Amino acid sequence: MTGRFITLEGGDGAGKTTQAELLTAWLEEHGRTVVRTREPGGTELGQRIREMVLHERGHVAPRAEALLYAADRAHHVETIVRPALARGEVVLQDRYIDSSVAYQGVARGLGADRVRSVSEWAADGLAPDLTVLLDLDVTAGRARVAAARGATFDRLESEAATFHEAVRRAFLDAAAAEPERFLVVDAGAAAEDVQRAIRAGVGPVVGIGAA
Template identity: 90%
Template sequence: MTGRFITLEGGDGAGKTTQAELLAAWLEEHGRTVVRTREPGGTELGLRIREMVLHERGHIAPRAEALLYAADRAHHVETVVRPALARGAVVLQDRYIDSSVAYQGVARGLGADRIRSVSDWAADGLVPDLTVLLDLDVAVGRGRVAAARGDVFDRLESEASTFHETVRRAFLDAADAEPERFLVVDAEQPAAAVQRAVRSAVGALVGITGEGGPA
């Protein structure tokens, strides 16, 4: 039995963790095996890389940053994602290649095509069955993060608003380029409304019908 690979993308504060938690519970209620994971940080090695790229003090060269994400992805896909898919699980993942393209390829100016090529090689060509893009105004997202954690931001969250606006535009451009893979949801809606939209798309993908009610 082949599993399904679903990624969640979006800017800071868009609600990826909340939506993944709600979706995982719903899928498990309907008998699906779910593996929740994230990039970076879905493995022990990934946790160490996450600490470096998000919390390391001092400057990290953009190419080094991109390659650290790629290294995490290569190990994560081989040791976590592909084995779970082979077991027939639904993998729900917070961030994947689209984040690297948006953050490092576009916002860091390294080149979207170049970063996608490196990322595809690292992932050995693994493409999500569905990518949920939680689209949110940058100011609203930063306000949510500040409300949840105070003014404590990681390296990427600390970038200027213009950087995050560029990231948002890059995500939307990716969705425009691959509408068959992306579901774009207005993340400024209440969480229950967002979840209904997500469940409708995921239910169609995994064979759960008529169950996309309120969260």
């Protein structure tokens, strides 16, 4: 079977990690080989970039931030994602181009079209077969992060609520513009209900019948 590329998007606290774990188990139960990965941080180089853009103290200029994410994406796609797809595997990835457009293009004010253009060039045009957008109220998402990690926030999580509201709007705008690629799921529902909705959308993409 031809490989499939599925990305998970959404704001902080939307439950991407939990849902990716549940979805991976389901896919593997149905005989699919799954490569779980993330941006940034899916490679050794990506881990170093992740540390720079999310955890090091000090200011990172917005354009530099966007270009660091693009550098990570270029290396990640070439060394992890495309080889897995060529082997016929399912790549399940936490964040991709849509995150760059939402966070750097819109919330940072660099321009959605400009950031998308750079990101697509870095990815050599690779687009997801399906993007699952876990949509959650910003206040609820920030409360989840605080409950899970206390006062430990990375640079993006520490941004003001208005920043995260802009990110959420950008994700929803992207989904409205490309409804054939996006599956929008209410991440405020119970985890099992969220997973059921995700499986219903992912199943046809990977050749699995109704869950």
